[in-house]
Amino acid sequence: MVNETLHVIRKMKKKLSEEDARLFFHKLVSKVADKIGVTLPYTLDVKDYSSVKIKEKLNQLVQQVIDNPDIIDDIYNILIPRKYRRKYGQFFTPPNIAEFMVTWGLSEGGKNVLDPGVGTGIFLSKAFSLLKKKKDFRLTGIDIDPILLNACFIRLKLLGVDINNLTLIKGDFLSWESEDKYDFVVCNPPYIKFHGFDRNIVIRIAREFGIQITRLTNIYTLFFVQTSKFIKDGGRIAFITPSEFLYTGYGQELKKFLIENFKIEAFILVGLEKEVFENVMTTGLITLLKKEKPEREHQVKFIRLDDNYQQSLENLESLKYITKIHQHQLDPKEKWLTYFVKNNNFGNILHKLIPLSTIATVDRGIATGYNAFFTLSEQTIKKFSIPRQYLKSVVAKASHCPHYDFTSKDWDMLRKKGENVFLLYCFSKQPPESLKAYLEYGLKLGVNRRYIPSHRKIWYMVDKRKPAPILALVFSRERMRFVFNKAKVLNLTPFHCIYPLFNDELKLKALLAYLNSNICKEIATYYGRIYGTGLRKLEPKDLENLPVIDVKNISQDDIKRLANLFDKLCMISRQDPKKENEVKKIIDATIKDILSRFRFKRQEFLDEFFI
Numbered sequence: 001m002v003n004e005t006l007h008v009i010r011k012m013k014k015k016l017s018e019e020d021a022r023l024f025f026h027k028l029v030s031k032v033a034d035k036i037g038v039t040l041p042y043t044l045d046v047k048d049y050s051s052v053k054i055k056e057k058l059n060q061l062v063q064q065v066i067d068n069p070d071i072i073d074d075i076y077n078i079l080i081p082r083k084y085r086r087k088y089g090q091f092f093t094p095p096n097i098a099e100f101m102v103t104w105g106l107s108e109g110g111k112n113v114l115d116p117g118v119g120t121g122i123f124l125s126k127a128f129s130l131l132k133k134k135k136d137f138r139l140t141g142i143d144i145d146p147i148l149l150n151a152c153f154i155r156l157k158l159l160g161v162d163i164n165n166l167t168l169i170k171g172d173f174l175s176w177e178s179e180d181k182y183d184f185v186v187c188n189p190p191y192i193k194f195h196g197f198d199r200n201i202v203i204r205i206a207r208e209f210g211i212q213i214t215r216l217t218n219i220y221t222l223f224f225v226q227t228s229k230f231i232k233d234g235g236r237i238a239f240i241t242p243s244e245f246l247y248t249g250y251g252q253e254l255k256k257f258l259i260e261n262f263k264i265e266a267f268i269l270v271g272l273e274k275e276v277f278e279n280v281m282t283t284g285l286i287t288l289l290k291k292e293k294p295e296r297e298h299q300v301k302f303i304r305l306d307d308n309y310q311q312s313l314e315n316l317e318s319l320k321y322i323t324k325i326h327q328h329q330l331d332p333k334e335k336w337l338t339y340f341v342k343n344n345n346f347g348n349i350l351h352k353l354i355p356l357s358t359i360a361t362v363d364r365g366i367a368t369g370y371n372a373f374f375t376l377s378e379q380t381i382k383k384f385s386i387p388r389q390y391l392k393s394v395v396a397k398a399s400h401c402p403h404y405d406f407t408s409k410d411w412d413m414l415r416k417k418g419e420n421v422f423l424l425y426c427f428s429k430q431p432p433e434s435l436k437a438y439l440e441y442g443l444k445l446g447v448n449r450r451y452i453p454s455h456r457k458i459w460y461m462v463d464k465r466k467p468a469p470i471l472a473l474v475f476s477r478e479r480m481r482f483v484f485n486k487a488k489v490l491n492l493t494p495f496h497c498i499y500p501l502f503n504d505e506l507k508l509k510a511l512l513a514y515l516n517s518n519i520c521k522e523i524a525t526y527y528g529r530i531y532g533t534g535l536r537k538l539e540p541k542d543l544e545n546l547p548v549i550d551v552k553n554i555s556q557d558d559i560k561r562l563a564n565l566f567d568k569l570c571m572i573s574r575q576d577p578k579k580e581n582e583v584k585k586i587i588d589a590t591i592k593d594i595l596s597r598f599r600f601k602r603q604e605f606l607d608e609f610f611i
Contacts, residue, residue: 018084025079026147031062032154041153041168042146069158070095072120072151088145089190089219093122093240097270097286101186101238102126104288104316110183111137114230116173116223118143121152123186128161140167142176174201174222181232188240189223211257214250221245221254224287228261231291237262243269243285247335255332258287263294264327266301266316269340288316299324302339335527349519349595353547359511360470360500362540365493366423366463369452371396373442374462375420375492384438386424393487394423398473398494403573404516404566405484406471423490427461465490468497469508470515472543476536479580480524482515484508484570496540507551510562514549516569517587523547549591558594565590 026044033040064071073092077085085091093101102123106113111134113127118141131137139161143149149168156166169176202222206213209225220241227237245251246267258264268286301321322340330336356362368374375396376386393411395401400414400421414421426432431439439460442448453459471483471491482498491497500508514520527542538546551559569583 040150069155089192105184112183114182189220237289243283247337262289268303357544363497376422390426391422392425393489405570408487470498471495509566510559513562513566
């Protein structure tokens, strides 16, 4: 019913701006306040609507909110443009996740609750449902947005919260000062980068707590740090954030801060297979902390929720952990995402693998800065009479390379279809006469003013590369692919370049068989990153560290077995893709067989995988 009503409203107002959408939402909240006879804490001047249809739909929504206050989140998400919510890091917490976090936080009798990024109030509403029978509880919420604070106020009033038990503060939590201490702090902090944020606040917090903060760090890091000022000794903290700080370099400071200042109860990974945050490409992480010094024997639980998390989220004790690690053994410099590995799958083979960097180098694909100009079709080449000496064959899109090998025939088919399969590849400091017309066309398009071209010594000179024998997809879902570049073309940024440190095609194909195995895909999950939608991303550093089979140190017969299986995978990918996994299962079994007989001479164990 809510979706139908909002669909009608948005259809009537197709060009609803971000601000108009927000004001319409506030008008709805105001009308609910009028209907139940309360005054909103923050006043905004909002026009009335003359359209009879809009008034009718607005009144329908008012009654629906009164009947079910928790639909405020759904209304806001549907009504407010996604672009606006992304800009301000407004990603709402699923109700069952919020209930789990609050239940844990209040399980030892806490009554004084703070949400420093309160939004529409889902955490405080869950806290009220647990505390409403107590007389002396206190709910405090902070937010910079008065529209969201008003929505939070209405939600809590409709649920029956007495105003004497509620404090809502319009302000920036990172600048907020108070002598109050809380039993429980719960938050889904804004998910935004530091650029555009007040650097003075960042610098002040960094200095106050003696931590280093890079430009890559997310604002939620500061929320963790700032919260430590307002939590009572013995108090609890429950945050839900992206999981990226577990495996990125800029997350090291936060991990160090958590180890040194809290007893870490658990990290709960949510969304490797299922999206938790609506329309957000990130894996959610619930962090549970206590403000107390951990005992020497205290172990941190690493828990991974699967698709059925809604049925299992009763309490922390009901969740099965992947592993437990003594807190004093946690190293901030390590990627903690590896602790979510079900090590029984790989414990007998991981120590026999080596980092890819020992047998290959990795580089990014060429970043042109404006592919529409730097990649050309044959038609464009003819139009501007561009000499072939200033062009290189290129694969510019992942969709142009759907199989496990890319041949000259594949490239030529794309050329005949009119695709942009040529790369402008000129390194003359003075523009050649034969290129002037096309370069002038680029200047008219403003290509030289774009970020990457404008930072080159000469704007039209792209990075030099040699064709990479292996092309690694940067983004993938179920089909993580490493492609044999038989056509010897250059590649753009949808692929990373892998250059083996040997010149042997059989070994190359044996390595490709391993890289495209299910075993490698599972291991890569914990070396790269997986967003909540199931989208995988591998950075060059992830690939360099990726554990692989040492094709330089296995028998020639085993190399041939793997190479033949890779040939079979390439063939089946083109003839009957549905049978790909059958071949991969044979590759997996072959890898396990090879490694079961393999003696790792140098004993270079990958300790980070032993949990």
